[in-house]
Amino acid sequence: MKTFLRNLTGGLVIMAVAAVLGIIHNSVRGSSIPLIQKVGAVSTAGQSAGEDEATGAPDDTTGPAATPTTQGEASGGAGTEGSATMEELRAMMEKGTVTIIDARAADVYAEGHIAGAINIPYDRLPEYYERLAELAAPDAAIVCYCFGPTCDFSDQLATELRIMGYTNVRVFTGGWEYWQKAGYPAEGTKVD
Amino acid sequence: MGLLRRKEILFFLRVVVGAAFVYGAYVKILAPQKFAMSVRSYQVLPIALSNFFAIAVAWSELIAGACLILGVFTRQAAASLAILLTVFIAAMIVVLAKGLVIDCGCFGPEGSLTVGWLAILRNLVLLSITLWVMRADDGSVSIRRLLPARR
Numbered sequence: 596m597k598t599f600l601r602n603l604t605g606g607l608v609i610m611a612v613a614a615v616l617g618i619i620h621n622s623v624r625g626s627s628i629p630l631i632q633k634v635g636a637v638s639t640a641g642q643s644a645g646e647d648e649a650t651g652a653p654d655d656t657t658g659p660a661a662t663p664t665t666q667g668e669a670s671g672g673a674g675t676e677g678s679a680t681m682e683e684l685r686a687m688m689e690k691g692t693v694t695i696i697d698a699r700a701a702d703v704y705a706e707g708h709i710a711g712a713i714n715i716p717y718d719r720l721p722e723y724y725e726r727l728a729e730l731a732a733p734d735a736a737i738v739c740y741c742f743g744p745t746c747d748f749s750d751q752l753a754t755e756l757r758i759m760g761y762t763n764v765r766v767f768t769g770g771w772e773y774w775q776k777a778g779y780p781a782e783g784t785k786v787d
Numbered sequence: 788m789g790l791l792r793r794k795e796i797l798f799f800l801r802v803v804v805g806a807a808f809v810y811g812a813y814v815k816i817l818a819p820q821k822f823a824m825s826v827r828s829y830q831v832l833p834i835a836l837s838n839f840f841a842i843a844v845a846w847s848e849l850i851a852g853a854c855l856i857l858g859v860f861t862r863q864a865a866a867s868l869a870i871l872l873t874v875f876i877a878a879m880i881v882v883l884a885k886g887l888v889i890d891c892g893c894f895g896p897e898g899s900l901t902v903g904w905l906a907i908l909r910n911l912v913l914l915s916i917t918l919w920v921m922r923a924d925d926g927s928v929s930i931r932r933l934l935p936a937r938r
Contacts, residue, residue: 599921602862602866603870605862605863605866606863606868607867608863609847609850609854609860609863609867610843610867610871612850613843613847613849613850614843616846617845617846618842620846621819621842626819628819628820628823628838628842629838630838631836632823632834632837636834700888717889718889720890721821721822721825724820724821724824751827754834759820
């Protein structure tokens with residue numbers, strides 16, 4: 596037992612030395628990453644979808660989703676949260692000024708998604724790193740969505756996009772569920 | 788099991804496990820942003836710590852894996868990997884409990900495994916090997932033995 600604990604302590608020492616070497620390497624390499632990641636998590640899951648559930652009528656004047664905040668603030672953390680309502684998304688689509696990202700898995704995306712949306716499945720996000728890096732201009736409007744108000748894939752994706760330096764990222768909390776219910780433009784194998 | 792046979796098996800397992808960790812570390816060190824992304828996808832650590840954790844884990848895997856292959860501080864290196872594997876298994880159990888479906892990020896984004904029982908089983912096998920090395924390695928197969936003895 597004593598030997599076991601001594602080896603464990605030795606193991607921790609190796610890890611500490613390795614961490615120091617890693618920090619030194621990170622500080623001298625070209626593509627270093629900040630040791631402390633300052634961008635705060637996006638958290639909109641469970642918020643109002645910007646729609647009256649009882650009537651199904653779009654309502655872009657009430658609820659937290661109707662008051663998007665400014666994103667990408669240098670402060671990080673507080674004030675980085677932002678969501679887009681269905682009507683805002685529709686308006687941006689009509690103007691052609693938005694990149695829409697579906698964060699769901701590829702098979703459900705193929706069945707049906709918001710017209711013009713591209714698919715970056717959250718479950719395999721690192722595979723899409725290069726594609727995300729070249730997605731749009733850093734200040735371009737990007738809206739992420741997933742299944743519906745309780746799904747947080749889009750929040751996670753929005754957080755990663757902000758970490759990558761995109762400053763105008765929002766989440767459409769209603770997601771595919773509300774978009775489909777509203778009968779707005781959609782594409783996919785199971786879309787009429 | 789004869790002494791020589793046991794030694795050979797132990798050495799073989801050391802090299803296989805060490806090489807797996809060195810390869811995994813190489814991929815992670817090459818693209819730390821992607822590995823940090825994988826770390827965040829587990830939703831276990833605060834985002835602020837994800838980059839530091841990614842760097843520390845990747846380099847621990849590299850150094851401990853190399854030590855395991857070379858037979859330098861073998862038992863301590865095996866202990867490092869056992870600690871890492873225990874953390875990985877715990878994180879995977881949390882991910883399963885949360886119902887998240889994510890890539891494990893074990894060997895970088897390509898050719899990885901979804902977090903699930905198979906990934907946990909793989910880590911348990913690796914953990915058993917590292918614990919065996921911690922217990923059984925006697926330092927008889929190591930690079931030190933190949934170097935001329937100091938007088």
